[in-house]
Amino acid sequence: MSSSDSVKSLPKVTSTEIKPAMSRISAILSHRTMRSRPEGVDGDINMDAEILASLGYKQELKRNYSTLEVFGISYSIMGLLPSIASTISIGLTAGPVGVVWGWFITGFFLIAIGIGMSELASSLPTSGGLYFWSYHYAPQSMKVWLSFFIGITNSLALCGALCSITYGLAGQILACANLSHQDLVITDPMTYGVFAGCIILQTILVCLSSNFVARLQSVSIYVNVFLILLFFIAVPIGTKNNIGSFNDGAYIFGDFENFTSWPNGWSFLQFGLMPAVWTIGAFDSCVHMSEEAKDPSKAVPIGIIGSIGVCWVVGFFINIVICACMVPDIQRLFDSPTGQPLAQIFLDSLGRKWAIAFMALITVGQFLMGASVLVAISRQVWAFARDDGLPFSSFIKVVNKKLATPIRAIIFSSIISLAIGCLCIVGSTAANALFSLSVLGNYLAWVTPQILRFVVPTAAFVPGKFYLGPFWSPVVNWISIFFQLFIIVMCCFPDDNVVAKDTMNYTVVLNGGAWILSMLYYFFYKRKYYFGPKSNLDPDDLDPETAEVLEGLDAVESNGAAPPRKV
Template identity: 40%
Template sequence: MKTAAATEVVVQDVSTRPEDTRSLASDEAALAALGYKQEFKRAFNAIEVFGIGFSIIGLFPSIASVLVFAIPNGGPVAMVWGWAVCSFFLMFVACALAELGSAAPTSGGLYYWTWTFATPRWRKVLSWLVGYSNSIGLIAGLASIDWGCAVQLMAAVSIGTNEKFVPTTGQTYAVYVALLLSHGMVASLATSIIARLQSVYIALNICLCLAIIIALPAATPSEFRNTASFAFGGFANFYGWPNGFAFMLSFLAPLWTIGGFDASVHISEEASNARTAVPWAIISAVGIAGILGWVVNVVIAFCMGTDLEGIMSNPIGQPMATILFNSFGRNGTLAVWSIVVIVQYLMGSSILTAASRQIFAFARDNGLPFSGLIYRVNKRTATPVNAVCASAFVALLLGLLAFAGPSANSAIFSLGVSGQYVAFSIPIVCRFLGGAEWTPGPFTLGRFGLPVAIVAVAWMAFAVAIVAFPTAPAPDAQGMNYMVVVIGGWLILCLVYYHIPVYGGACWFNGPQVTVEEAVLPGKDEPESLDGTQDEKFSESKK
């Protein structure tokens, strides 16, 4: 039990704080109830918490990066109606995660919730798998964003040289490495700087979308303007799948674009009023991205022309850049494209920030190799610099898949979706089937929680199956979708590492670790919650 003195100090500290810092005291108390001491500065306000998730989505640059998946698998129908279908179902996923994020806002998020709600028999291995799936999903998201940014930069060079420059994979990878290194420096800045940057990210993202919505129709010559029947009903199928299945394969584009919205959870230990800010940030990021992104896709469908094969095969090497070139010309495209590249770059810094906080939290709970090294907070910046470096290094290795060909490169994009959805699904299922008591936070779905969870998990299972298919039927080695190999290999390695005798995770991983010093007296292994009652969750974690 806590001593009376310790309890008195906590109460006195909260009561004597100024009014504008009471929420910070409440956040620290809520984190302490989860077993963790406050190690980061809480510098993110509600808008900035929304900003990190919305900036990772990065609407127009993301649409530009994955248009290569939508055009061949449905064309305008996939862009417009595929986006609408995915946005609708992704809102169920967002609501299910938002409810969990409100109940227990911690940087570990998904694996922490899994441990909390899973049955004692399965919580250890499931929490382990979720931690690793969430980590690789975020890092794959970083890799795909930075690879997309490198391709966009090379497309700009191609436009500027009248399509005479055709970049090699090695040149693109070199740019990719440079982007990762620079993002590592940005993500290592002080929390207050990263938080203030989010307002800039939000403004740039929205302004870029509005500029495209207004300027693209105005600048597009009549020869490239499409009718409403084509924009809403035109269909293309380049690879030979049945039309309906080709349409479903195009879902990779919106699924990847509206992804990474769990980032708000991972910076919850740096946010004020996290129990309210985190869930609303998740829901608003997905909702705004779904609506605004649909409008952007409609505008593109009206202004892309009907020669879809020409767009895909253009020497520029980037379908969206080709569409802009046809509408704005060389100089206009370079002006717009420079903003696209900047916004895509900002996406990379945001997702590396989120990934590093997940890696830090997992290392804090001793879930990673070299956890003692990774779990360190830089004294100067008060940020997890070692976790930033570890995340960037793994992303650098993932980028090597690009040398195996376009299909292997697309596996990076698919891995970002599949890794995240595996990590999203397990804690949602455990919440309802694990048998643990559920105490909701300020945001709750009430009686709608179960049906929302069922739809969310069913949709994610369907999505993972879809993104695992190859580009074309009967693929050869070059046409294979290596996502199954990558995510399957990753999960198998995680399980092997877990079960290795003596050295495996089963021997030393014990879920969330208590780091609140005053929560445990000498000789006691079972901390208590802030109200003085024993915390059963942590009691179980020590067994």
């Protein structure tokens, strides 16, 4: 039977069966294009555009990202050594055991999360990703408001990720300044000023052409690899020369300390797991590049799982070296005038000049991290605005045709991040909520479509190129689901069991307030205009077979399932 006959012979569907029917049709169209894949780069890109059309969207952005560059954007955002520099103080709250074993244990579960996300990304490769999947798998009565909630949550979480990365960058820049001028007193307004300046520079960089930003990911990979190699060589040599000896294995792998009033077990979980959870995060950035990636059903899973795996293994050894080379007095690291424990470790091991040089290199890596996450944020914001999910969507969703870049979405994302970053002025306790803000929002956005895929009877999952199979896929996905739910709960706990102004977890206030305001905005206004993912295809964008199928679906939708597709 020809592929055309297959489509024409599809059974009639009712309005309540429309999403499963769309899944079957998407699968047929995808397999048809795979079988008839044209040879050459242009043919591959045309096939990717046709698969995107089967999901209801026209190709507006250029597919400049190779598999390596898709990997690069996630790996760049993780930015191992710069990220560890920003989060090492959290892990040290549970001592070397928290730093080393917390990282190792977390990495196992992050691989499971990456596998679950990769299966979804391979099945439905679109920049909207999480909110699109949530709409696709949710029950009919929940589709629209749930996809809106996930779209807002994911957008704010990614903005929180940019804030936390750039806040760490500001701290590292000021640590370099303190190392050079020991009489410098670092203040909260000073931190925000540096933070804002870095956001503006990252915005200018990311507004350049799509092709340039894609090449930037390769540069970021090289910078991060160079930093890691230099770290593995210079820090142990410096420790041997300046300190004289290393900490032994019993200290590195077995010394647990508790600098909180929580019980030891909970202290390990809350502070030992968080550095890896935050560092090896934002791998959904690969998903948001689906409409700029070549062969996204394959490239995105490789980018997600590859970046998690590399950062898990290499980060584990970085943490071992840190614990081997640092002075065992952890309280002294917390009280360092540099404000950065890793900067103090470099100062002890390498001396002042080399410590300044090393921290300066780390700031370069951290700056590129921020630029990469801004790219991912802008694509999520652009995709959500394309479906009219944001205020001023008609303005934000416009793509600069000359540069093939959503410049307005980039600027909008930067403005939101600058507003959230005002927490830097409030103080370090509120500013530290930036780290949990991104984790809590991202994990909620990640886990929702995973749960819907398995618990909603009408959810029709059609495997893409990446799929573990009917046995291992549910096993791995449920492991990742339970871990994500645990992390969501853990992110809401305060740093101390005696809650005061200085120990309160402001993540609950930030996320809770944002969710309440967003849903009030939806129910009182936006529900009149937002109906979930909608097609922006014109008849000329479709091949005849796809057009015939979508016209048939429009006839079904016009009977009351959803607003008709504008095709």
